[in-house]
Amino acid sequence: MPSDADPIASSIWVRPPKRRTGQPTLTREQIVRASVELLDTEGLDGFSMRRLGAKLGAGATSLYWHVTNKEGLLELAVDEVMGEIQILDPDEVGWRAALRGYAEGLRAMILRHGWITALFGVTPNLGPQSMRLTERATDMLGKIGFSGMELAYASSVLSSHAIGSAVVETAWRRTSERSGMSVVELMDEMRPYIDQIADDHPKLSEWYRDNPITDMGQLYADSFDFGLERILDGLEQWVESGK
Amino acid sequence: MPSDADPIASSIWVRPPKRRTGQPTLTREQIVRASVELLDTEGLDGFSMRRLGAKLGAGATSLYWHVTNKEGLLELAVDEVMGEIQILDPDEVGWRAALRGYAEGLRAMILRHGWITALFGVTPNLGPQSMRLTERATDMLGKIGFSGMELAYASSVLSSHAIGSAVVETAWRRTSERSGMSVVELMDEMRPYIDQIADDHPKLSEWYRDNPITDMGQLYADSFDFGLERILDGLEQWVESGK
DNA sequence: TAGCGAACTCGAACGGCGTACGAGAGTCGT
């Protein structure tokens, strides 16, 4: 340990250039960003306070100064990725494209950050980014002509469709990634299991025979689009017929 | 430890009447049922192999003879509650009521077993009960007139709506239960936070002012119904206009 | 310039977790 008077050791040049202990080397924003990265690469199971601390070059317990809880930190991470969703202006792109963009943006965000599927049902999203998103969605839906409770209902049916679709798709993606197989290979893998129960499930086997699945990603995209178009049709019909 | 020849200790009357160790006192069905009960009462966080073992009067590690994993056991629990969903016959109740019943049954099941929201995105549902449900849904949708990929799409939009709606509602219910407050009380609790950000969210504050929420459960039920009706309208329109 | 209090980091420790392992008990067919 050099004396304070030591002209060399006390010189800025010799001191470790950044990283002075006892100083705000950690910030909440930094922690949240690193959390999202760790969650994206390691998944929710691979996310721990110790690992996050290591990734940040800090002790795990140092995080607790900036964040109350692991649970609270996950809330912050959820809100962070909620901020990725954009809202389009219906005056520019038309009402249908604006509504479609909202649902598609939410779906794409969930597929980017699959870990969020396990957190949607845990805590309501009330962070600043979620509120900002709700504000803009409210504005958009108001411009289109929705008001009152039906404005909330319309927003809800779009987000529900996006969440429900993406959650189910994420389950397939996860098992595919974990096994290192494509989804089609996975289906082949379980062929014996499917054949075994085929007798008790005639309609299902018939459907699978007539509709062999070759590209799961495309299937989910088409399925999402079909549902979204039906929802938009239904909303349009409701608006036109009397409100 | 009594000798085998001991006439008293080896008598059936003296032996502990049931509960002979080394015998199949545990079954997989029993374990799965107890898991669902434990999950219902304690939630996913309160569910552990040790607690489950204690509930069953068995050692935690005994469970691993009947079940590969905690994760595998949770898959079984998910499949178990999937079996609660009924499918109606469209020839009896009409196509619209049959489709509505499917979505409502799924939604009600999720609200009964809120822990499932964190598991939907983890593993695809391929258990026997899920397959049976899919078989019956396929049959129902076929009777109504759907076929090919659009049969899957129609099923998907209904289940997505149910899952998405129920997941979001579950988040509110959970925080309400944990805090012991009703959702309306919760909203009052966060009033200062909402007021604080009101200036940056004019459309949102305006909407909240004009549409005060008094009953969250009713709101979610109405929201679900509205979305479901729009989806059914959209499906009907698609069927009628050219298929 | 000294010293105080706030801001921040971190090592040690506690109780709980999932589960691998191997020893053991009971049962059955031979």
Next chain:
DNA sequence: ACGACTCTCGTACGCCGTTCGAGTTCGCTA
């Protein structure tokens, strides 16, 4: 009587979230 099979369980390992209190650095006031 004896293996082989089925099933239970105590022990143990490594990881987890989190509490606590000690330690370091800084800005401010006296």
